Amino acid sequence: MRHDHLITSKHLTREDVEAVLDRAAEIDADPDAVAGKHEGTILGLLFFEPSTRTKMSFETAMKRLGGDVVDMGSVESSSVKKGETLADTVRVIEGYADAIVVRHPSQGSAKMASEFVDVPLINAGDGAGHHPTQTLLDLYTIRENAGLDDLSIGIMGDLKYGRTVHSLAYALSNFDAHQHFVSPESLQLPREVVYDLHQEGASVREHESLEEVLDSLDVLYVTRIQRERFPDENEYQRIAGEYQIDLETLEGASDDLTVMHPLPRVDEIAPEIDDTDHAAYFEQAHNGVPVRMALLDRLLEGGVSR
Amino acid sequence: MSDNHDDDHDHELRVSKIRNGTVIDHVRGGQALNVLAILGIDGSQDEEVSVGINVPSDRLARKDIVKVEGRELSQEEVDVLSLIAPDATINIVRDYEVASKHRVERPEEVEGVLTCPNATCITTENEPVTSRFDVLEDGVRCSYCETIVRDEIADLIDSS
Numbered sequence: 001m002r003h004d005h006l007i008t009s010k011h012l013t014r015e016d017v018e019a020v021l022d023r024a025a026e027i028d029a030d031p032d033a034v035a036g037k038h039e040g041t042i043l044g045l046l047f048f049e050p051s052t053r054t055k056m057s058f059e060t061a062m063k064r065l066g067g068d069v070v071d072m073g074s075v076e077s078s079s080v081k082k083g084e085t086l087a088d089t090v091r092v093i094e095g096y097a098d099a100i101v102v103r104h105p106s107q108g109s110a111k112m113a114s115e116f117v118d119v120p121l122i123n124a125g126d127g128a129g130h131h132p133t134q135t136l137l138d139l140y141t142i143r144e145n146a147g148l149d150d151l152s153i154g155i156m157g158d159l160k161y162g163r164t165v166h167s168l169a170y171a172l173s174n175f176d177a178h179q180h181f182v183s184p185e186s187l188q189l190p191r192e193v194v195y196d197l198h199q200e201g202a203s204v205r206e207h208e209s210l211e212e213v214l215d216s217l218d219v220l221y222v223t224r225i226q227r228e229r230f231p232d233e234n235e236y237q238r239i240a241g242e243y244q245i246d247l248e249t250l251e252g253a254s255d256d257l258t259v260m261h262p263l264p265r266v267d268e269i270a271p272e273i274d275d276t277d278h279a280a281y282f283e284q285a286h287n288g289v290p291v292r293m294a295l296l297d298r299l300l301e302g303g304v305s306r
Numbered sequence: 307m308s309d310n311h312d313d314d315h316d317h318e319l320r321v322s323k324i325r326n327g328t329v330i331d332h333v334r335g336g337q338a339l340n341v342l343a344i345l346g347i348d349g350s351q352d353e354e355v356s357v358g359i360n361v362p363s364d365r366l367a368r369k370d371i372v373k374v375e376g377r378e379l380s381q382e383e384v385d386v387l388s389l390i391a392p393d394a395t396i397n398i399v400r401d402y403e404v405a406s407k408h409r410v411e412r413p414e415e416v417e418g419v420l421t422c423p424n425a426t427c428i429t430t431e432n433e434p435v436t437s438r439f440d441v442l443e444d445g446v447r448c449s450y451c452e453t454i455v456r457d458e459i460a461d462l463i464d465s466s
């Protein structure tokens with residue numbers, strides 16, 4: 001990474017990705033080797049919208065590296081409630097912490113925040129924008145299960161609003177991956193993302209039905225279709241139902257198919273799949289810690305001197 | 307450029323000559339009012355302005371032309387003009403003579419002149435940040451939220 005920030009997966013090169021994943025694999029294999037390595041380091045957690053898991057995953061990663069976290073707490077109890085800007089908040093926390101993690105509902109928020117601080121800043125989700133650390137742990141999981149080259153991946157569900165999907169698609173364009181996007185027409189990938197992927201020369205196809213591609217897939221990445229996107233409950237039920245998978249759906253799939261999901265799931269993946277070799281979503285969630293450890297280690301090592 | 311003096315010449319006479327100021331020629335047909343919006347001209351001040359809309363042209367099938375008396379455009383204004391009038395020529399007139407004449411050039415980015423149309427973009431909130439757009443071949447793109455705008459650029463002009 002050219003900068004000490006991680007704002008978007010779009011600017012990650014193949015080398016960047018591989019360096020983080022290789023490091024994560026080393027840490028995964030021998031966590032003791034880095035225990036205490038960043039003793040005394042403080043990570044600032046600024047979550048302007050709730051995300052218990054992502055926050056806990058960063059917290060665990062920092063603590064396993066020997067550091068600690070400071071947390072601004074919920075938005076309701078913070079100065080944000082009093083109308084403080086994000087730009088002011090990060091400038092204050094910069095005085096306390098060696099690196100900052102930001103989750104904020106507005107697109108472009110992490111990028112803007114990074115322009116106000118000299119410590120490394122990590123985007124943990126900016127509205128419908130980007131979620132690059134999720135992407136890194138997704139890539140780690142894909143690499144472990146199916147490899148990142150000569151990969152055929154289906155990405156299914158709400159592709160329109162799903163920032164994890166956009167981030168993943170950008171990062172995959174660095175690899176020899178055939179990306180199949182499966183969604184109802186109303187939740188297709190934003191045209192801007194498609195535009196970018198084409199610019200990158202990525203192999204991208206769009207489908208309305210999983211059946212069209214299922215048998216060719218190495219990985220099926222499922223995301224949640226959110227109820228609140230639909231004004232009409234019946235319409236939601238009809239559409240969501242078509243993008244749920246169970247054992248019957250997977251009958252036409254390769255035995256080696258890896259099923260992933262950024263979690264939390266509601267009913268997109270039937271629990272009966274959990275016990276099969278297809279299920280990789282809990283492993284995927286666990287991978288968040290070594291991947292974030294690797295990332296923090298890298299950003300802190302290359303971090304600007306203070 | 308010679309085309310001003312042949313085919314376009316007659317039509318230009320339809321709008322009066324100016325003494326000192328700027329002639330913005332070869333504006334894409336129908337964009338003249340947007341050019342005025344960029345320049346902040348709405349008739350409420352006492353600027354003297356002549357406008358030709360959809361006049362025949364050699365280079366463009368139809369063109370608009372805007373003449374502003376008593377005002378020379380800044381580079382920043384020209385940069386934004388280039389987004390909606392990429393073929394425009396800017397003629398600076400002093401004492402009825404064209405003192406300089408040049409084509410607009412599209413900048414790589416424009417700062418602080420357009421408002422992002424994305425309501426969930428951080429630049430539309432109360433943050434101390436100036437809007438910034440990268441200029442694409444066929445539009446502009448918010449440097450923060452990455453929204454692309456192609457046809458409605460004039461609607462984004464920050465009039466505040």
Ligand SMILES: [Zn+2]
Binds near residue numbers: 423429452
């Ligand atoms: Zn924007």
